[in-house]
Amino acid sequence: MSKVLVSDYVSDDGIKILEKEGFEVTYDYKLSREEFLNIIGDYDGIIVRSFTELDKEALDKAKKLKVIGRAGTGYDNIDLAEASKKGIIVFNTPNGNTISAAEHTMALLLALSRNVPQANQALYKGIWDRKKYNGVELKDKVLGIIGLGRIGSIVAKFAQAFGMQVIANDPYIPLSKAENLNVKLVDFDELLMKADYITLHTPLTDETYHILGAEEFQRMKENVRIINVARGKNIDTIALADAIGKGLVAGAALDVFEEEPLSPDHPLLKYEDKVIVTCHLGGTTTEAMDNVSIAAAEQVVAVLKYGNLPESPLNVYTIEPQVLKKAEPHLKLISKLGNFLSKWKGYERISAIEIEYGGEMFNTGLKPYTATAIKEILGPVLDHRVNLVNAYIVARERGISIKESIIKKPDNLNNLVRITIKTKKGEYSLTGTSLAIGERVIEINGYRIDLKLDGNFIIALYQDQPGIIGKLGTILGNRGINIAYMQVGRNVNTGEAISLIQTDTKPSKEIFEEIKSKLDLLDLGYIEV
Structure with missing residues (x-):
């Protein structure tokens, strides 16, 4: 059960919404600074007005905090930069008062x-x-x-x-x-x-x-x-x-x-x-208090219970509501591409992330898409929260350069995304597109393929020669691993090939060791998408 602290005066209607949704609510607008600092670390969310100071000292203690709701408009009592750095979503309720x-x-x-x-x-x-x-x-x-x-x-x-x-x-x-x-x-x-x-x-x-x-x-x-x-x-x-x-x-x-x-x-x-x-009475009416309290509570519920973004975020890259429905398939594609790259090569030290976009869909702005990619690439390999709030900050603090660009002619596809990560060992890229049948990878490290981004995959890179795939399949079969699907891409210039083999179950560490010992592979990996 998520815990929410309401540390400034709000209407009872907002409190009732939180309680009805199953949150454990502490409502105390008379806390001293010392008392506040002693308890803030216990809460997943907080609703404030203009009195509570959420400065760096408070945010450093708020280890569990995921969302800050400002019941009202102004937010100069909230250290927005520090909250963003920590991946805490901050929103206000500008229409209520x-x-x-x-x-x-x-x-x-x-x-x-x-x-x-x-x-x-x-x-x-x-x-x-x-x-x-x-x-x-x-x-x-x-x-x-x-x-x-x-x-x-x-x-x-x-x-x-x-x-x-x-x-x-x-x-x-x-x-x-x-x-x-x-x-x-x-x-x-x-x-x-x-x-x-x-x-x-x-x-x-x-x-x-x-x-x-x-x-x-x-x-x-x-x-x-x-x-x-x-x-x-x-x-x-x-x-x-x-x-x-x-x-x-x-x-x-x-x-x-x-x-x-x-x-x-x-x-x-x-x-x-x-x-x-007058003593800061601009938003202090019965109607305004009800409006901002209800709006703040509803947005906290949206974030903590349903994992949605708030309606009025202050530090999250968002997409206009009228565009969001069309954007969702592309956000899903980018999430899967980023997650794939992270699990494939994210353990290598990443120095740069480059993202190329093709298609009219991306003319509305790239930041939300790029933040999504960064989140998916870095999130699985770091020991702290990475989300749409702090994705750019986390990358910058780690010296990871971010480059985004528009592809003028995206291979005759309406919408295309190519994500490249650069590490000390090399460059790795995935190109994908969103189709009615789902998200597809159409290129991996320059190899043309057609792969649905669902399931578990063995990735093998090798010099293209007869017998490699057969030997690999034999090892898996002898170990009781069923091959559900396979894609092969070739580079005629280098003589190299790549195979992506979808299996029903994950091969054990011993099976991977056997594959490495018996086959002369350039690279071997395993991805769970």
């Missing part, structure tokens, strides 16, 4: 425009001062959105309902999508200069870290207002406080911060009349 985050953005934007929190607090103190809390209208103001993804797109629609003009900066969004939203895409500098309000909706990356800082505040439009319900480190908040103090920024409404909880000594809090802060 989209509406809540967009609505909270608008709530902060409106509150900032009309000084709602400040006026509220004044009344609690017995102060009635309408003039002090004079606000501004949204109609005809320009909203600049940095990041026009799921949340940014919804914010754009909400803002337009208030009569705002919306511009956006997002290098990854096609012009057609922006046009459909009636949003004008602009470059970053133009957005800074034209926007009356700027709201951020980007993930935290090297490019977006402190995307708004001292230099950017200098270039902004007078009386600009800043809203952030995305990631705290997207804004240099010390520089923001300084810009507010200098009058460069009229106000800010922030739900996220560089360090959470926000320190009561943070300089932003000196400007209570101009700064609104």
Whole structure:
């Protein structure tokens, strides 16, 4: 039975799904760091929100961990690189709290425009001062959105309902999508200069870290207002406080911060009349909590119970759902080719893996296919987990070069794959294709054959001369080993031949020794596919 730890607050609906599927669940969102580190090694899966820190220290202790589920969108509390290195699948649930985050953005934007929190607090103190809390209208103001993804797109629609003009900066969004939203895409500098309000909706990356800082505040439009319900480190908040103090920024409404909880000594809090802060509430609604909890639980079940990939992986090479059905036969072919090569020559030190692809099927991208090949080649010969998450990393760390290319004319076959491994002793290659009758090997080390990739095979390489096959068959027959199927390939230039002999049972070590002693073979191996 797989064990799952839920170490941050989620809804009961998610817990019930895990329990119903037979998992042993520990739900404790009050664990101290020390307590957490002491138990994390016992679990196969974990679900977190933004509080639990899954850094290198924690992941080093999580020896059994196979999957990390982030119930929500942002994942800067998870060391994604370290998790990938260890072969741990990481996913998030980006759709579950989209509406809540967009609505909270608008709530902060409106509150900032009309000084709602400040006026509220004044009344609690017995102060009635309408003039002090004079606000501004949204109609005809320009909203600049940095990041026009799921949340940014919804914010754009909400803002337009208030009569705002919306511009956006997002290098990854096609012009057609922006046009459909009636949003004008602009470059970053133009957005800074034209926007009356700027709201951020980007993930935290090297490019977006402190995307708004001292230099950017200098270039902004007078009386600009800043809203952030995305990631705290997207804004240099010390520089923001300084810009507010200098009058460069009229106000800010922030739900996220560089360090959470926000320190009561943070300089932003000196400007209570101009700064609104909330405690990371963007996705904190009953509906969003249910959505992300259920989505996280369902994806953990998919990974741990059924061996499937999650819907929203953060560190796995995946294939688009609409393409996956067509891709499955080719993934199966690549898995079998890689596994065959691993069992045949994987024990030799591999220095390079080269994969050639032929056919339209591979025009959608090669990474998932190549990762599959690496996993199958290296997995059986290494003493730790190799999967689609860490396949490239494992190869790189071992100095194994990976080369992938497209075959322009794949031998008149619709889809073809050739995998070559290079070792100190030589090069070994398999070429295969996917047909309606199954996966076939059509070439091995340059020898033309036609072999179905199922069963157990003896592989013998020898100088082509009369009697070799007969003697080999006699040895097997005398030992009670039945030959079910055989394929022979010849190289007329070298005078060498290769035989692949499928047997009903695996020959013993003694039988192989007898074959080697009685026949002058160049190479002899055994494969179980």
